[in-house]
Amino acid sequence: MDLLDGLATTRAIRRYRPDPIPEDDLAAMLWHATRAPSGSNRQPARFLVLRDGPAATEAKALLGEAYRAGWGAKRDTHGFDRGSGADPDSPKARAAQAMQAYVDRFEQTPVVVLACIERWRAPHISEGASVYPACQNLLLAARALGYGGVLSMWHGFVEVDLRRVLRIPDEVVIAATITLGVPEGRHGPVRRLPLGEVVYEDTWGGPAPWAVDPPDTRFSSAGPRSEA
Amino acid sequence: MDLLDGLATTRAIRRYRPDPIPEDDLAAMLWHATRAPSGSNRQPARFLVLRDGPAATEAKALLGEAYRAGWGAKRDTHGFDRGSGADPDSPKARAAQAMQAYVDRFEQTPVVVLACIERWRAPHISEGASVYPACQNLLLAARALGYGGVLSMWHGFVEVDLRRVLRIPDEVVIAATITLGVPEGRHGPVRRLPLGEVVYEDTWGGPAPWAVDPPDTRFSSAGPRSEA
Numbered sequence: 001m002d003l004l005d006g007l008a009t010t011r012a013i014r015r016y017r018p019d020p021i022p023e024d025d026l027a028a029m030l031w032h033a034t035r036a037p038s039g040s041n042r043q044p045a046r047f048l049v050l051r052d053g054p055a056a057t058e059a060k061a062l063l064g065e066a067y068r069a070g071w072g073a074k075r076d077t078h079g080f081d082r083g084s085g086a087d088p089d090s091p092k093a094r095a096a097q098a099m100q101a102y103v104d105r106f107e108q109t110p111v112v113v114l115a116c117i118e119r120w121r122a123p124h125i126s127e128g129a130s131v132y133p134a135c136q137n138l139l140l141a142a143r144a145l146g147y148g149g150v151l152s153m154w155h156g157f158v159e160v161d162l163r164r165v166l167r168i169p170d171e172v173v174i175a176a177t178i179t180l181g182v183p184e185g186r187h188g189p190v191r192r193l194p195l196g197e198v199v200y201e202d203t204w205g206g207p208a209p210w211a212v213d214p215p216d217t218r219f220s221s222a223g224p225r226s227e228a
Numbered sequence: 229m230d231l232l233d234g235l236a237t238t239r240a241i242r243r244y245r246p247d248p249i250p251e252d253d254l255a256a257m258l259w260h261a262t263r264a265p266s267g268s269n270r271q272p273a274r275f276l277v278l279r280d281g282p283a284a285t286e287a288k289a290l291l292g293e294a295y296r297a298g299w300g301a302k303r304d305t306h307g308f309d310r311g312s313g314a315d316p317d318s319p320k321a322r323a324a325q326a327m328q329a330y331v332d333r334f335e336q337t338p339v340v341v342l343a344c345i346e347r348w349r350a351p352h353i354s355e356g357a358s359v360y361p362a363c364q365n366l367l368l369a370a371r372a373l374g375y376g377g378v379l380s381m382w383h384g385f386v387e388v389d390l391r392r393v394l395r396i397p398d399e400v401v402i403a404a405t406i407t408l409g410v411p412e413g414r415h416g417p418v419r420r421l422p423l424g425e426v427v428y429e430d431t432w433g434g435p436a437p438w439a440v441d442p443p444d445t446r447f448s449s450a451g452p453r454s455e456a
Contacts, residue, residue: 003234003372007260007365023438030427030439032235035418036364037379040306042451043421046428049439053430078268125403126381128356129363136264136361137235140368144231151265151361153354167432175353190263193271199258200274202281204395210251211258223270 001144010140011190013148014102016181020051021111025145029180030113032141038130044120045131045175047138048166050112058165062158063177064106070154071103078224110181113138114155116172131175142180148187149180191220229372238368239418241376242330244409248279249339253373257408258341260369266358272348273359273403275366276394278340286393290386291405292334298382299331306452338409341366342383344400359403370408376415377408419448 030047038044050056079085080096087093115138117131135151142149155162155177168174199211213219258275266272278284307313308324315321343366345359363379370377383390383405396402427439441447 001231003229003231003368004256004260006231006234007369007372008263010263012265027423027427027439028232028442031423031441031445032232034420034423034426035236035238037240037367038451039381040302040451041419041448043426043448044450046426046432048432048434049427049429049436051429053434055430055434074268123351123353125351125356125401128353129360129379129381129404132357132360133364133367135357136364139265139361141232141235144235151357153267153357166430169432172432173353176357191269192262195255195259195262198262198271198274199277201277201279202283202394204274204276204397204400206276206281206283208277211255213259214256217259220269220271222272223266223268 006140006143009190010143011148011187012150013181013183013187014098014150014179015184015187016108016110016148016179017184018108019110019182021147021180021182025147026111028145029138029141029147033134033138036133036137038134039126042120042130044117044127045134046116046118046172048114048116048168050114051110055165055167056112059162060107060109060112062161062165063112063155064103066157067103067106067152067154069157070152071099075099106179109179111179113178113180114166114168114174115151115176115178116168116174119171119173127173128175135176135178138178146182147180148183149178151176151178153177189218191218193222194219234368234371237418238371239376239415240378241409241411241415242326242378242407243412243415244336244338244376244407245412246336247338247410249375249408249410253375254339256373257366257369257375260372261362261366264361264365266361267354270348270358272345272355273362274344274346274400276342276344276396278342279338283393283395284340287390288335288337288340290389290393291340291383292331294385295331295334295380295382297385298380299327303327334407337407339407341406341408342394342396342402343404343406344396344402347399347401355401356403363404363406366406374410375408376411377406379404379406381405417446419446421450422447
């Protein structure tokens with residue numbers, strides 16, 4: 001797959017076939033993830049892979065609970081069943097169905113990766129610059145190899161138990177939970193805000209008239225900002 | 229360029245030819261950046277492009293000062309001129325020369341992009357998950373199109389003045405400063421820790437014997453952890 005095509009078409013994948021991921025492919029994905037940069041090449045990111053070991057099985061059950069709780073709360077606070085969501089064929093209702101199926105089947109997710117960092121200083125936004133580029137490389141490498149995945153933060157609902165089961169030390173931050181598998185069914189295109197709404201030049205809000213989307217770009221509005 | 233090759237070979241580029249970046253290429257890089265995911269597709273990332281406008285010129289001068297101060301402090305605290313660094317042909321001394329040239333020529337950097345987010349809740353590591361994947365896509369797209377760049381955080385040294393000059397609102401976080409240009413000269417390969425040192429399975433520290441590097445992988449040690 002072409003690099004630019006991969007960047008343009010990698011999207012969140014939440015429906016997986018039950019097929020496991022061969023270890024060679026998993027190693028290749030993680031190797032490409034770890035080519036990403038980090039501050040001072042400090043490489044604080046660590047990747048804890050959960051498949052079907054005893055701790056992994058227990059952790060996946062905890063995460064399944066967490067994901068169902070997290071989605072249940074979001075479904076409500078973001079009004080997925082109200083307005084256009086009341087029509088089961090609306091995009092909103094279909095998004096809700098897909099999320100519900102994802103969390104309901106969480107325990108069957110072929111591979112879960114916890115992307116963590118060993119914290120080396122006080123919390124600061126920049127620590128994310130040493131782990132999330134690797135997460136993005138992981139998702140892009142998955143796409144190159146015929147897999148798909150998505151990053152989320154719902155481990156927060158069960159973090160105390162999860163740390164105990166997986167023996168994650170206190171100084172380690174769980175930066176993301178990434179689920180991976182072979183995509184099942186069809187998935188729509190990536191949709192984003194028009195480029196001119198997010199690119200400025202010279203000053204904040206300054207117009208960048210050259211920042212135009214290629215033909216056939218599909219758009220979205222900005223997602224909800226209501227989350228706590 | 230192949231997607232996996234791009235992931236494997238994109239490295240920090242700090243030496244640029246003076247050539248400007250055509251607007252079409254700049255738009256393409258930013259468009260691919262904005263295909264990256266964000267939490268709930270909320271898309272809080274904004275990209276402020278600095279080329280040769282009046283505010284950009286002033287901002288680049290401020291950033292040049294900041295980068296020289298930042299590198300000066302790091303050169304000292306990380307001991308770049310001590311130990312093996314005393315030999316001007318050592319890898320450490322050559323890294324220091326490259327960094328010095330980068331900061332000395334900062335004002336000539338063809339394009340500087342400030343990747344920002346509009347903060348929508350209290351600071352949390354997860355906000356980085358809505359901007360750093362886009363930064364990584366930007367650097368990967370740059371590679372695909374024959375450019376190179378690097379992400380750093382030294383804007384912090386001049387942030388008050390920078391915000392004033394660029395009219396950046398208080399609720400906006402500057403998540404990264406990314407410099408971009410046509411690479412000049414030769415650059416070495418990506419070097420990282422062996423995969424087995426950063427991938428665990430089933431529990432924290434649990435061995436993942438399948439997590440092996442491909443042949444010809446080049447390695448590094450972990451960078452310094454001494455930074456405040």
